[in-house]
Amino acid sequence: MSGSTLGLYRPGTTVLHRLPAGVKLGGLLAAGVGSIWTRDPLTTSALLAVGVTGLAVARVPAGVVLRQLRPLLVLAAVLAIFHVVVSGPERAYVVVGVLLALVLLATVVTLTTRTTALVDVVVRVAGPLRHVGLDVERLGLLLALGVRSVPVVIGLAEEVRDAQRARGLAASPTAFAVPLVVRSLRHADRVGEALAARGLDD
């Protein structure tokens, strides 16, 4: 099996895999906040270098990285052209470079960290909100369920599309959205039932 195409965890034993999830998320957050003030090409190059080094250290195959980046390439190209025209090549490099670097860093974190470990960090950070009535554990479960449901809903969407093609229906957004929503709701209903059976509230 080749692992995930959805930016999910890839098992491994590298330093980055063993680094606590909180440290990785904290680092990512710091890079994100720091990038707001990044204006010069040198810092941009440094950020990019950190991202690339991270991927290398985590031994993420190039193919996986490219698959992660593919959806972004069009956006990056448009941004690059826009900035080259409007504010010059240096600014274009900084804007696109920072964006790519952040995506690379996020990729490193998600590929080296189990979802439950990430969720645990969020739950821990949100812990104090317990006092204002937030059900923190429920929040964590919701996040994990969200991650789990992405591939399921993609699967449902493919089913709907195939069913419509099979019946020769023209592609229309509502003809696609309505059955997809219906199926997703039915799925959510079943998940709720399964959670109850597995003792969510017990």
Added chain:
Amino acid sequence: MLIEVDDVTHVYDDGGRGRTVLEDLTLRADEHRIGVVGANGSGKSTFARLLNGLVLPTAGAVRVDGLDTADDGRAVRRRVGFCFTDPDAQIVMPTVREDVAFGLRRRGLTRDEVDERVDAMLEEHGLSAHADHPAHLLSGGQKQLLALASVLVTGPDLLVMDEPTTLLDLRNAARVAETVARLPLQVVLVTHHLDLLAGFDRVLVFDEGRLVHDGAPDAAVGHYRALMAALP
């Protein structure tokens, strides 16, 4: 464990107009292998859900091991594991290992104890090689085995399965059936795969919300086939 169903009638709300799906059902069962067959809409799933308190009877009472499902839902669900038809809807965590571990949270186990039990369960169901894979990469049969492992890891005394093989191809259905056959615990199996019922201790036949036959597999399956053949 003894399953007691006393004079149970179940009516779904169905938008104001009540729809009676089970009527005056009474039975006692403590057999090791109990099968349930019947046409679509005959009330099998409702019956199955009554056994772990997912559905509470409109009238009458259901007791498992002496516990009333209406009063002791939690305790009942700890004893009664439930396996649904659609494996995708039962797997709630992103990876295989995480999903099996989900049932063990809040049980006061240490991380090592959880890992140990999860590993043993994955090994038993041939999923060890996939422990850290995202659940969506598994085949349908593997997903159903994962769903089963995730329920069994909590150590229920009774396993209720509602058409666990209906969405699977023949090979995967056979794998799940083999696994179920080897289980040491008591099983209630709702199925349309009648060959799975060979060797069962008792088979219930439902028709339009009523228990119309109750007996050994051969006779029950014969009754069910005749019933289906007689339909308009």
